[in-house]
Amino acid sequence: MLDVPGLASIERACFGREEADDLLAAELSRGWARVRVAELPGDEVAAFLDGWVVADEFEVHFVATRPERQRRGLAAMLLDFALDEVFAEGARSSMLEVRRDNAAAQGLYRSRGFEVVAERRRYYDDGEDALVMRCSLEGSLLAARRAVYGDR
Template sequence: MTARSSPPADAARVRRATARDAAAVAALEEAGLGDDAWSYGLLSEVVGGTLPTVHALVAEADGEVLGYAAGSLVVDVAELQRLVVAGPARRRGIARALLDALLGLARDAGAERVLLEVRADNEGARAFYAAAGFAEVGTRPRYYRDGESALVLERSVPAR
């Protein structure tokens, strides 16, 4: 058996998620977030488009969902709620492609800034978001089930 390598981001296509993506997105959540994963029911609503302020995107190649992002928009503020990429597909630009697509949706909807929370102990994600222009604006102590704090990050939405 040979290991299958994941394609680079330019080979992955970012598109809006649909209800058909629920199982793949749930598997990504479980593998990437463990105890912090959303329930299958909530994920079905998120990717199925039944929550009016929530937008979900997936990155796929050869019919395989490699990552997904979900965010919400309230008036002029967008919140990135999820950004998960499958382990073998990481460090190939897929997370950045998903983030850029979500930022584009936020811009088109009139958002002026984007907020997100990231685990304080997640150095890789913190470096990724810093490179994408996010800055720390606050802390939510003991935010996660295991007692870890969340850092609140923010960036402006790029103009057209």
């Protein structure tokens, strides 16, 4: 059972959205949404990832780590887990949009092998541009990890 209020509290802490509960509840109510959660001892929900598999591509929609738990590898772990999981199910690429000024998220995605493939001008409601980033799940970084840890 997903702790929707717990996930919404992370989203609110990260994005400051008042409507976080409604937005997230709507997303999580979609049966095809893939949500993966990192819990710390004491049942604290520390980070989560959400995305959809569309054909052979995994679209990452949200990744967020509670501010006081950031820079401990939680988002990287969740992303690696999800990418390995969808690869095992047949996905061969992953893509996402990220705000141009979100250096932390871009750093995370680059660290997992994503590259900028396009820009979407004034994509967000506040007029900020989006960068479209994509990662081949057959690329060298993931392939190298699978060679070490094996396919799941």
